[in-house]
Amino acid sequence: MEYNPERWLGDDGAFRLVSPFRYTVFHAGPRMCLGKEMAYVQMKSIVASVLEEFVVDAVGKDASGGVPEHVLSVTLRMKGGLPVQVRRKGGGRNCKC
Structure with a gap:
């Protein structure tokens, strides 16, 4: 996979909005989860703190070419998982997860 920020832009170059109903865990509309924004803040802070200390690389390729x-489910997950290698920044012990 390569870095491609243009994937979020429409043909006219403007930001393309995604339906709030696409990711069903928090739902959308008048009955959406009240904790949605707090959950997003927590997810972002956890990812930021992990990436501050570690380097995470995807390992291997699958049949779909990487x-x-x-998989359709209540929570978003990948078929067969996503094998990664986690390395502490600045050396240290590696972990294949």
């Missing part, structure tokens, strides 16, 4: 295949 593009993850998602």
